[in-house]
Structure formats: C-alpha cells, structure tokens
Amino acid sequence: MSFGHDEQIRVLILNEGEDKSEELFRLKKGWTLQIALSSHLSWREVRIFTNACLYEKDLFQRNNYQELKWIYPSSGKYDDSDRYVSILCCKSGSFHYYFTIDGTTIKENQNGQGYFQVESHLIFPDESGEVLEQECITCQSVLSKSLGPLSEWLSRIEVTYHSGYNMIHFTPIQSLNNISNSSYSINDHHKLNSKFEGTYQQMKILIDKIAKQWRILSITDLVYNHVADDCDLLRNHPEAAYNLINSPHLKPAVLIDSILMQFTCDASKGKLLSKGIKDEIKEHHLPLIRHYLLNEIFPQYCLWEYYICDTNKLVELFYKKLSLLNNCPDKPLYYNENLIEINHGKYLRMKSFVDLDLAEKIYFFKREYLSTNEQWINAACDALRSRIDFLNNLIREKLNGYLNRAIDNSIASCRYHFFSLDGPNYNKLCLPSTPFVGNYFYYPNGEFKHPDDINNLIEHDINYQLYVMAHNGWVMNDDPLRCFADEGFF
Structure with missing residues (x-):
C-alpha cells in the first residue's frame, strides 16, 4: 500500500x-x-x-x-x-x-x-542520472572464456549493443581449471584468465567504456561454493572442502568411488576378459558388469561394517555396566525400545554404538518370571542384543538397496556416455578420459589408487583423509538448497 x-x-x-x-x-x-x-x-x-x-x-x-x-x-x-x-x-x-x-x-x-x-539502485554512468529499473533489465549472458583477448571484446560485444540489451552477464573472468576449462571451475580467484591477455585495469577500462558509451551495465558471478581441483585454496586450506576429517561419513562413498575407478582401470587393461567384460564394452555387457560389481567386488570390502555395531562387544560393556549397579529397578523408566538407535560416530569399521545409559533405562528391570540380579542382568543383555541385531540387519538391507541403486545409476550414466544417440559415444573404457562412471571425489595428486590401498588410507592416514575431497556435481531434479554432502544419506 x-x-x-x-x-x-x-x-x-x-x-x-x-x-x-x-x-x-x-x-x-x-x-x-x-x-x-x-x-x-x-x-x-x-x-x-x-x-x-x-x-x-x-x-x-x-x-x-x-x-x-x-x-x-x-x-x-x-x-x-x-x-x-x-x-x-x-x-x-x-x-x-x-x-x-x-x-x-x-x-x-x-x-x-x-x-x-x-x-x-542502478544508475547509468553517462551523467544522465537515469535509473535502470529492475523490471526494465534486458540481459544477455556470454561465456567470457570464449570472447578471446580483451582487445577483441568490443567487436564481439557490439552485437549485444545493436540488439538492444542494456546489461551483460559475464561468466567468471578468473583463471579456470587447466583440464576441464569449465566456465565455473575457478582455480585462482585473484587471477584474470590468461586467455584475455590483459590486466584487471584494462578490464575495468573496457567495462566502463561499454557502460558510458553504449549504456550497457555488467554483472558477473562470484563463485564461492566450489572451486577447481587444482585450486591453491584447497591445497592450503583442505578444510574448505568436504573431506574425510570434517565429514567422516563419506568414507564408504570414497571406497565405492575407488572401486568404480578400479573397474575402469582393470577393464581397460584386459584383466576382466575372463568375466566376459572387454574395454570396448557393448550394451549387452552391462548386466555382466552389474553382476560382477554387486556380487564379486562390493562384498570383498564389507561396506556394512561402517554402519553396524559389534554386538558382542557392546553387550559385554552393557553387562559390566549393569554389574556395577547396586539395585535393579522394579519397572523400566522407558518402555519404547525404538529410542535405541545406532550412532556411527567417526565411521570406523565395527565402531558404531548405542546409548548404553538409555538401554539401561529401557531393559534393566525386575522381570517377574526371574528372581536374581544375575538373571535380570542377563535378560537385559539379551534384550539389548536382540535390538542391536535387528538394527544391524536393517542397516544391511538398506545398504544393499542403496548399492543396487548406485550401480543402476552408474550403468545409466555409462549407457548415456557410450551408447545413447545424444551422448558423446565413447568407444573404450579408459581412465581418466572415458571411465565407466565419473569420479565423485578428488584424490591427492589426482592419483586413483587401488581400493585395497584406499581402504587402508582412509582408516589410518590422516593427511590423506584431509585431501580426499567430495565433488559437488549436479544432480538433475535434486533440491539445490540441500547440502549434497550431508550426513544421513548412504
């Protein structure tokens, strides 16, 4: 109003x-x-x-x-x-x-x-004092990396001027990744793209000129939520990325990623011919690949161990805890055993745990059909064992479902890249140029190690864990407001 x-x-x-x-x-x-x-x-x-x-x-x-x-x-x-x-x-x-x-x-x-x-409040810098209202903006996006040297920009941007635009959106003008040259993969936020063959001062003069003479304002992106693999920022500040120290829940995903990379490596070297899988894969090879990964390779690495408890160890600790108590209550403090959940901690194999204090309040009480403290303790331990076994089995089932989905999605990616009419139509499996599926993590020095080595490093080498970093990527129809590396997703 x-x-x-x-x-x-x-x-x-x-x-x-x-x-x-x-x-x-x-x-x-x-x-x-x-x-x-x-x-x-x-x-x-x-x-x-x-x-x-x-x-x-x-x-x-x-x-x-x-x-x-x-x-x-x-x-x-x-x-x-x-x-x-x-x-x-x-x-x-x-x-x-x-x-x-x-x-x-x-x-x-x-x-x-x-x-x-x-x-x-956008004002044209031509001394007219005219304001460019937001509703009146007509903007054209241009790929800065494709404009060539700064000395040639005006001749290319002149088309924009004669087309009636009053604003240009320039994709990032900083130095880009040496391999992908992706427009938003910045490897140095303070350095101008070397393809421009100019300086920031020369860039300023050019931008001021098109604003004053052509009344075209300019905007560009500030990309702070991701950087190129070869960015010095990541080398000096690995904590800026999602690594295995600040995000230990990513350990199983790293191991899966390394398994998929090793599959490309083995297939490209002819090591899987006995499995019927060649480097020049055809679409009829995909079911063989699915069976090989799900039934022969994944089980070797016992991925469920990152999520389940060592039942015997926890029950033993629970027994010792209850044995130190002087009295057994007549009734449980809580009746809902669904409150007992598995905590994964730092995601070490077989080191997940449950809250034993809570378990005591639920399971340790005088059962009417028993008469001694030792019997009440054993009954409480049996109840806890049953609950942990149930949760462990539930996690195994969920994990198997997620692994099936992971392989199905990898095969869908492979089908697009190798066989789809609208895809790039790769010919052979080769690492890193034409893999079965792209890697989701950056590894120290860009080196893809064998999963056996990765399995050891992500458990014992803190420096290695610092520099294994998650790629954010882009998932179609995903929620962009949700953190891609959040805990809670297998």
Missing part, C-alpha cells in the same frame, strides 16, 4: 510460528517497510530484530542484529494491538529479520523469521 504522492510504504504482517525464509519480499530503495502483527500475535510480548542497515552511513554486518522500536499510533491507553515497527530502505541488499515472543533476544528462540530484499 502507499500513502501520499512521494512516500511509498509496504506492510509486512507477522504471524505466529511463520517461517518466510524461502519467500521473496521485494522493496525499492527509498521505500518504507512497516512490520505489523497479526491478531494472533498482537497480545504477545513480541520483539523484532534485523540485520538491515537502518541508516545510510551504516555498514552491513550479517551477524549484527538490532532490535526495532515499536511505534504506537493508537490513542487508547490500553490498546497497542496496532503497533508496528518501521524501516527506511536506505541501502540495497538482502536482509534478515526474526522475532521472539518469550521476551528474549536470542536468535535460537525465534518464533518466526524471513527476508526482505531492497532492489539494487
């Missing part, structure tokens, strides 16, 4: 327990945002906080939140239900707000949150 001819006011209504963090609330610079309360919140002790810049001179600090002061328009002494806070949109950017209803300032206690975006 708006009031008057000059002042533009937009109202945002807060509702109890509402999370608007995935909604877009757009505002223009110079507008006023009023945040008011719904009827369900008006009687609450609501406090609102934001990291927005409240004054033009303020510097944006993402983690610096200020509490907003209430404005009370009502003249009624006991009525503040129409109170609101006001924010002048003086700086462009995306800003966060949250509110509490328990009287605290703690962000973790928030009852609701959201974002509001103050649009960029």
